[in-house]
Amino acid sequence: MSSFTPFSTILTHPGGAHKDEFLACCVLLAEQPVPIVRREPAPADLADSTIAVIDVGHSHDPALNNFDHHQLPRDHVPTCSLSLVLRHLGLYEDARQFCDWLEPAEWFDCRGPMDTARWLGVERNVIGKLNSPIDGTLLRRFAQTTRLQPGEPLWEMMRLIGEDILTYVRSLRERLDFIARTAQLWTLDDVPGSPAVLFLPRTDPMPEDPSAAIERYVESRGLGDRVIGLISPDRRNTGYGLARHRDNARLDFTRIANESDVHFAHARGFVAKTSATEPDRLRELMLRALHSN
Incomplete structure (x- = not known):
């Protein structure tokens, strides 16, 4: 199982927030509790491993803590920034198996609501009916920030979400192994x-x-x-x-x-x-x- 090169800041894009970079930041906070900055990266940011650049920058280089997917080919299997972060941690395959929400999140981020609805075999309006006010509030509040620090309510909630994701995936594998033995x-x-x-x-x-x-x-x-x-x-x-x-x-x-x-x-x-x-x-x-x- 891999771990991150130590970093002191998480950087992701400004403007509208989406579930993939929000959850990717949550997972990173669970591993290393550092401030989050929302702005466009400079070349120096991408070259600096102490800055984890998420969902922006057109670079996927785990050694430098760069996790963006937007440079991938148009027909690439749906892959989002959260996918890349989980893959680096060696948890992606288990997460895909255990977290039923992950693959739809990848599709929604990479293909949009119309293609996702077709892939799921449902009408487009069904996607909207599944929206949660919890998701809406967290993403909207995240989009309104330019910097999040430890101790701030949203930062603390994101860290808890990341901890729960990692604990769930890691403990479920242990639990399945236990059931297999007994x-x-x-x-x-x-x-x-x-x-x-x-x-x-x-x-x-x-x-x-x-x-x-x-x-x-x-x-x-x-x-x-x-x-x-x-x-x-x-x-x-x-x-x-x-x-x-x-x-x-x-x-x-x-x-x-x-x-x-x-x-x-x-x-x-x-x-x-x-x-x-x-x-x-x-x-x-x-x-x-x-x-x-």
Whole structure:
């Protein structure tokens, strides 16, 4: 995994702000908490590795902390300044896998809303409906600045966003590796179609959020069409949580609501809690919750 050459300033373009350079600056702040300056770079800035130049300058040179994508060919795969920063950190592939928002952000920045809508297979107006006032406020306030210093509210918020992005990507990889070591795939062989459930046993010590990333693990292993249910430790009790995967309607946990060791079954049937701990009993509960078709 790479790290940045030490820098004392982050420089990005003035004027309208976009999600890619905003988030790229956030990630850089999480690595090195320095001031942000918004102006056009001079040649001396691009040659100075102590100035991280983001999304401007027509130069991608990680050794000099230059991360711009605007010089790339018109038909280049959508790549934005955030892509380049994450790639330099060795996190890009995991980020593309774990952060569902990243690829659309690349498309939007490089291709615009019309091409992005076509790529997503939706009408153009759908893109506008997904806009968040959180995004709008942060980008608008960022665009109004010429310099941001540590201690200022927006600078501090950007650092927190960067920390959360990096922590999420790095910890999720660790979490997926943990699940791969401990999870068990149970096939319900005596039911037509042989569906499966993924069982994550209780460990010592217990993760803070035992069910975190379990659904993403199923998808990353190509098991999404086979696994219909998930069993993971209940962090509030000694038993387990039972859940549908992809809201698969073949499992209806209202069917086990009256079992003596089931203390909660949601009225819509998608999740349940049980005090049972033995694998045979957990599998039996899944079978009883299962529709035959």
